[in-house]
Amino acid sequence: MANAGPWERVLPGVWCMRVPYPNVLPYGTVNVYVIQDGGEAVIVDGGATGDHLDLVVERLRQLGIRRVAAIIATHYHVDHTAGIPELKARLRAAAFMHPLDVSAFDDKFPHAAGTFEPCPERLRAGHRELYIIHQPGHTHGHLHLWLPDAKALFVGDHLVEEGSVWVGPPDGHMADYYRALDAVMAAGADVALPGHGPLIRRPDLSAERLRERRQMREEQMLAILAEGPKTLAELTAALYPDVDPRALPFARHTVMAHLERLEEQGVVRKAMSAADWIMRYARTEE
Structure with a gap:
């Protein structure tokens, strides 16, 4: 070029x-x-x-x-x-x-x-x-x-x-x-x-790759939540253990967006614990 x-x-x-x-x-x-x-x-x-x-x-x-x-x-x-x-x-x-x-x-x-x-x-x-x-x-x-x-x-x-x-x-x-x-x-x-x-x-292939990546992240999140309720910080750390510190806010917001989608689908719920007043996410079947 x-x-x-x-x-x-x-x-x-x-x-x-x-x-x-x-x-x-x-x-x-x-x-x-x-x-x-x-x-x-x-x-x-x-x-x-x-x-x-x-x-x-x-x-x-x-x-x-x-x-x-x-x-x-x-x-x-x-x-x-x-x-x-x-x-x-x-x-x-x-x-x-x-x-x-x-x-x-x-x-x-x-x-x-x-x-x-x-x-x-x-x-x-x-x-x-x-x-x-x-x-x-x-x-x-x-x-x-x-x-x-x-x-x-x-x-x-x-x-x-x-x-x-x-x-x-x-x-x-x-x-x-x-x-x-x-x-x-x-x-x-x-x-x-x-x-x-x-x-x-x-x-088309780039979009397909990114779609598969987002689906993979949601599957990972559901697998982590199968172990028990997690905070946003715990989910982010588990999903992005080696993230560049400059990218951490973006990773956290992306996890939030996935959680919103999973809530909309009815497979994840959130609740605040009366013990510590911290929001946690869990699979709905729990």
């Missing part, structure tokens, strides 16, 4: 810059995408700040892009949105996100409230159409973006080539995430462009 400084051409007319984010494991980077058709472009996600934001603007100039039709964020988390308020001002471009995540962004980052508008059903960069799909899971307003001329699906934080993604309350919902993985498998996409890491050549 053709490379240009920190930018990589991942598909014809689609460029990616990987911005350092050390606490985002395992890659330590987040992706910013530019979809180009002639002198117009759409930018997908905007975690770039400081010098990396300057690199985005400079790359647009190098590509001969005179108009950014829109900036769209797949979801509201800071590693995908930190640079968008400034980028929007510098490019005089509209910024979009799903309404649920617009509200979450405004609540979380009141200094930047009003940056985003609710997203339309599709956007255009020149003659290229980008279809916007509400696909909750990682957040309630998470989006997938379908670029039909490339049979490419932008999947935000729902897929990665290696490892897994975290899904947890209050933002995420595991049952929704299962449905998001099913949607990827049914999409007919040749490639997926994730929020972190390299382009994914077989998104």
Whole structure:
């Protein structure tokens, strides 16, 4: 693939810059995408700040892009949105996100409230159409973006080539995430462009792998709970004994999301002990 400084051409007319984010494991980077058709472009996600934001603007100039039709964020988390308020001002471009995540962004980052508008059903960069799909899971307003001329699906934080993604309350919902993985498998996409890491050549297989991983975790949890009631901390330690300390909060939230799903299915219940006022989880047959 053709490379240009920190930018990589991942598909014809689609460029990616990987911005350092050390606490985002395992890659330590987040992706910013530019979809180009002639002198117009759409930018997908905007975690770039400081010098990396300057690199985005400079790359647009190098590509001969005179108009950014829109900036769209797949979801509201800071590693995908930190640079968008400034980028929007510098490019005089509209910024979009799903309404649920617009509200979450405004609540979380009141200094930047009003940056985003609710997203339309599709956007255009020149003659290229980008279809916007509400696909909750990682957040309630998470989006997938379908670029039909490339049979490419932008999947935000729902897929990665290696490892897994975290899904947890209050933002995420595991049952929704299962449905998001099913949607990827049914999409007919040749490639997926994730929020972190390299382009994914077989998104159907990647989604299947992650689905099997989540199912494995639930089977492990039920096996642990068969030994007796456990606290959230005990379950997390048993499931992730060697977790990087930086990833421990994400592991804990993912366990919480699994427990919510198992409660919804009626196979797990929770109760607070009067002896120590600590919440514990147990299998319903106990």
